[in-house]
Amino acid sequence: MEKTFPGNETAYTDLLHYVRMGHPAPLILLGKRGLGKKEAALSVASHILGATKERLHATGSFFLLDKGREPVKVEDVLDILERSTVSPLGDTNLFVVCHADRMNVQAQNKLLKLLEDRNSGNIVIFLCSQDRMIGTIKSRCMTVEFHPLSDAGMEEYLAQKGIESDRGLIAHLCGNCPCLLEEIMPVYPSLRGICDEIKGIRRREDLLGVFHLLQEKDALEFYSAHAGHYDAALQMLQHLFFGALRLALRPEPGNAASGEGFGSLPGLYTIRELHAVCVSIASHQKRWLAGSYTKNDFFDLARAMILCRGDQDITGTDRNKSITGGQHAL
Numbered sequence: 001m002e003k004t005f006p007g008n009e010t011a012y013t014d015l016l017h018y019v020r021m022g023h024p025a026p027l028i029l030l031g032k033r034g035l036g037k038k039e040a041a042l043s044v045a046s047h048i049l050g051a052t053k054e055r056l057h058a059t060g061s062f063f064l065l066d067k068g069r070e071p072v073k074v075e076d077v078l079d080i081l082e083r084s085t086v087s088p089l090g091d092t093n094l095f096v097v098c099h100a101d102r103m104n105v106q107a108q109n110k111l112l113k114l115l116e117d118r119n120s121g122n123i124v125i126f127l128c129s130q131d132r133m134i135g136t137i138k139s140r141c142m143t144v145e146f147h148p149l150s151d152a153g154m155e156e157y158l159a160q161k162g163i164e165s166d167r168g169l170i171a172h173l174c175g176n177c178p179c180l181l182e183e184i185m186p187v188y189p190s191l192r193g194i195c196d197e198i199k200g201i202r203r204r205e206d207l208l209g210v211f212h213l214l215q216e217k218d219a220l221e222f223y224s225a226h227a228g229h230y231d232a233a234l235q236m237l238q239h240l241f242f243g244a245l246r247l248a249l250r251p252e253p254g255n256a257a258s259g260e261g262f263g264s265l266p267g268l269y270t271i272r273e274l275h276a277v278c279v280s281i282a283s284h285q286k287r288w289l290a291g292s293y294t295k296n297d298f299f300d301l302a303r304a305m306i307l308c309r310g311d312q313d314i315t316g317t318d319r320n321k322s323i324t325g326g327q328h329a330l
Contacts, residue, residue: 005036
């Protein structure tokens with residue numbers, strides 16, 4: 001079986017064992033987005049069905065369900081169940097369900113009958129970014145885990161791709177998930193510019209200008225401008241504030257008191273305040289992954305970064321009130 005993803009040698013070995021089984025169990029590929037799980041699933045399908053990836057759909061025995069950020073619904077599962085009743089042209093029907101961890105419990109329960117019948121000639125591969133499948137499904141599946149590359153591994157990967165500078169920030173924007181590189185590079189210059197702007201602020205309130213929150217309906221307002229890649233924008237903020245916190249906790253030899261590499265940030269916050277901001281950013285990353293994030297959530301994050309209250313509502317502040325208007329609106 002062809003290896004189509006960087007790193008994760010253990011996962012590859014597990015998949016080699018999997019495709020050699022007589023009739024493999026349902027499979028869960030678990031790991032963050034950008035680690036090559038979908039390409040791995042296509043390689044597994046190609047090997048089992050005896051077709052090239054380009055010809056998989058032409059076999060009549062392969063079905064890919066990929067709804068992007070949209071949740072997999074009960075009607076999607078019913079479609080899979082209907083297709084599973086059709087006799088395969090070969091020995092097997094193979095279904096790949098992307099973002100399966102976004103299925104609700106009702107949709108997952110609908111799949112149990114299909115997973116329980118190991119003699120039906122049907123194989124299901126679930127791709128999950130988070131461990132959210134119900135226990136009765138997990139107990140019937142083999143799980144192969146994918147992990148982000150180590151810092152050294154990501155550094156080597158970026159070097160092989162011809163990236164000569166700023167590899168630390170780029171790796172962080174990707175979350176050490178190499179398959180995100182192609183997606184990240186087009187937005188990298190903009191995020192790099194904002195990163196530099198934040199390093200140059202002299203007061204916390206200056207973040208209002210960086211985020212374009214000083215006037216109503218600014219077309220460059222941070223969340224609106226970066227909503228299409230907001231996970232990378234949050235990674236950029238995490239890189240800045242976590243780096244500043246690490247520097248404040250353990251000043252590196254040779255760095256200036258202002259914090260070389262992080263501009264004025266270490267001098268604008270206490271260690272406790274930097275920690276509160278880092279906790280808030282991490283919480284917002286989880287909210288974004290859960291798919292329930294709004295512009296108002298971003299306003300809360302901006303407040304937390306300026307007022308250092310962590311991820312909690314500001315006492316006496318309407319959570320839905322616009323931050324626009326500068327410090328008085330806070």
